[in-house]
Amino acid sequence: MKIAIDAMGGDNAPEAIVKGVLAARDAFSDMEFILYGDQAQIKPLVSNIERIEIQHTDEVIAGDDEPVRSVRRKKQASMVLAAQAVKDHHADAFFSCGNTGAVLACGIFVIGRIKGIERPGLMPTLPTVATDDGFNLIDAGANASSKPNHLYQYAKMGIYYAQDVRKIKQPRVGLLNNGTEYDKGDDLHKEAYQLLKDDPDINFIGNVEATNILEGPADVVVSDGFTGNAVLKTIEGTAGALMKVIKHSLLNSGMLSKLGAAMSKSAFAAVKDKFDTSKYGGAVLLGVAAPVVKSHGASDDRAVYYALTQIHDMVNKQTVQHVIDYFSKEKNS
Template sequence: MKIAVDAMGGDHAPEVVVKGVQAARDQWPDLEFMLFGDLAKVKPLITDETRIELIQSDSVILNEDEPVKAVRQKKDSSMVMAAQAVKNGEAEALFSLGNTGALLATGIFVIGRIKGIERPALMPTLPTVNPGHVVNLLDAGANAESKASYLEQWAIMGTIYARDIRNITNPRVALLNNGTEFDKGDPLHKEVYQRLEANEAINFVGNIEANSLLLDQADVIVSDGFTGNAVLKATEGMSSLLLKQIKQALLNNGLGVKLGAAMIKPALGDIKNRFSTSGNGGAVLLGVKAPVIKTHGGSHEDAIISTIGQIREMLAKKTIHQVIDYLKENPIK
């Protein structure tokens, strides 16, 4: 299995990308990598080129670049060249820590949509109150506007992913809404509710509100892209803020509190690790013809290894092919 990697994407590229790729290569002998980047910077970081192919790219898509314009104009960039390798069949998946909007555009315009999927969706994996349990949210921002058919398609893809990658026999699917009652929401969400309830391939458990997002009440939560992105950013922001506030309170309230903080430090570390970007893998662009996965730009080696393991699972279990096969037999319009 071969993965095309944008070695220049992210806050700590290429050092952290190369380090993570080499560690993943050593952990999984069935993986090969194509690294696209500035070889003057990348090659000195490589300690062992076993199962790693290096390809020169002459430009980089930056975070401040306008996504679609950058993809069209920077065809010699590490991200676009990696995507082109997937399109050409030289690699089976695309991995990047770079500009999220550009990666979405690259996945859609270079690799291409699955037939029967009107709009791909961005799907991160989030922790829940129960250790070891996570939830997938889609769409988390790939689409500013949505139709009911989009959300039904995303529910199917989320179900297949949760079943194959998370090994859940019958994943619970919920609809993010402004109330739990069946008749809540605007016309779009009311129609989506009826569609999900009527689709026998989906284990629909009803509406879910944003305050229950991480309460382990569903395995997959579908949302229109605008709302999903807003809820995701609010959740991430609040988690980060609370951890910082707890740390400041423990360190700035006298010796007794500091001694208590030392005693509970391991427990706080466990909470921090559960809400970090390292353990839960990357965000998947579901709906394109190959796995396209994005990890947070500030990620370090552990997050890269975790995400590469996620990609490996998707390739081994042919998750994208299962979506393609399902939609051939059961088109959703």
Template sequence: MKKIAIDAMGGDHAPESIIEGVLRAQKEMPDVEFILYGNQDKIKPFLPETYSPQIKIVHTTEEVTGDDEPVRAIRTKKDASMVRAATAVKDGEADAVMSLGNTGALLAAGIFIVGRIKGITRPALMPTLPVSNSSDGFTLLDAGANATSKPEYLVQWAQMANFYAQKVRGIANPRIALLNNGSESDKGDDLHQSVYQLLTGQADINFVGNIEANEVLTGKADIVVSDGFTGNALLKTIEGTAETLLSLLKDGLLNSGLKVKLGAVMVKPALKNVMVRFDTSKYGGAALMGLKAPVVKAHGRADARAVYYTLKQIEQMLAQNLTATIVEQFEQK
């Protein structure tokens, strides 16, 4: 039985949304044990009086907050739910970690507790985002784990994302593109020009060239590789734009008079299709690629449904032995 260590105290709606997501996932994953790390007095009220033996509680007395300095929190809060969950993986008591908490702290826990795969220089944060022409979406990395990058980092990230797309997303020959400020091969600064040449020389990946930011949501690539600074800016721009547009649309439909409300009823099916297409919850969380075990970060505002899909994502990563594949590829180099 596979075991997922869950930081039950991380996120805006913890532990309620986390436990609701676990209860849903538990019904569909009979071969997975869910270990909830956190304050048992806060966890138990959200569990049924009699719950499945698949769910375990490990009581902890500390929490990593959003205001904590990441590395300091990991080193000093030894009984924090996030730290205990990561330590369980290090000690072989669990196979993967999930948290909705402090991203920097989870990255630090992944590097310093779970550990990097030998041969991987820097881990990368990789969410999956929607596209306009399919339900498959695209993965983006690095989305903010590294403030500065070197060409070899991006090549390793592309290779790891290639394995993820094949094994977890079921894409046989994923298209990999480099985020740049133009489509031509000589565009960008020295970093991006060097990466372009290196990716062109990789025979084992399907590199399709540069992609500009205005094209990433069109489905031209299954994987978009970026330096961490730019990738994080792109991720926040997409999230912010989507939230703003949806808010404006909702306000316009509800507060522009009776005729607009009647029109909204007529276009409701089309609007629903758009919402389904750009539903980010179904893609799960952002995986920290390059660690010795799956470490996945769900959004801090994630609801029970998003938690459920993140657990499904982790189950698939474990079932496909993704980490073992990456280890085999990189440790032999």
């Protein structure tokens, strides 16, 4: 398999990108990589060129660029060229740590939607308290507004991912809502609830609330993009803020607290590891015609490696093809 890489996207590019690619190349003998970006910056970082190709370009989409306009105007940007390689079947998947909106635009407008998919959804894997399995949240921000059928399609796509990549035979699907009762929420959520409930192929457990989704009631949590993005950022922000508060309190409350902090070092390390989302890979744009994975802009080489491991699983398991096959049948039925 060949992966198209935006080597210039993200805060730590190209160093972190290249290191992550090298680690994935060494771990998987069936992976090849095309790195798009400034050759003068990339080439010195590549100690061994085996199964790595560098395609030079000076143009980059910056983090503050307007996403759709920049994708349309910056045709030679590293991100656009990487997406175009997938569109032209020169690569099997696309990866970037760059501008999120531009990655979504590349996925939707360059690579293209799967026929039958009305709105692709962005899906990260988030941690759960009880286990190390985590859960998928879709849509986490690709769409500001949604219709009931969009949420239904998110569920179907999330199920294929959970089965193929996370190896869950019958993923539990929950609908993110403001209460667990069946009649909770606005018209969007009430109608989406009924669509999910009426499909016998979906292991639908009903509504789930933001207060307990970290306890893992569902393997796939379905949401409209606006709410999903707010919940995602709340989880990330709360986890970071709590760690800062705990650290500050322990280190600034006298000698006994500092001693306690030293004795609890392993416990705090375990908590930090629990909320380390990089080990799950990046956020997947489901609903486009090839695997598209977006990692956080601040990703280090470890996060890049895990995202490429995730892509390796998606390509090997033909997750996107499973989605294409399903919606093709639905369209023709």
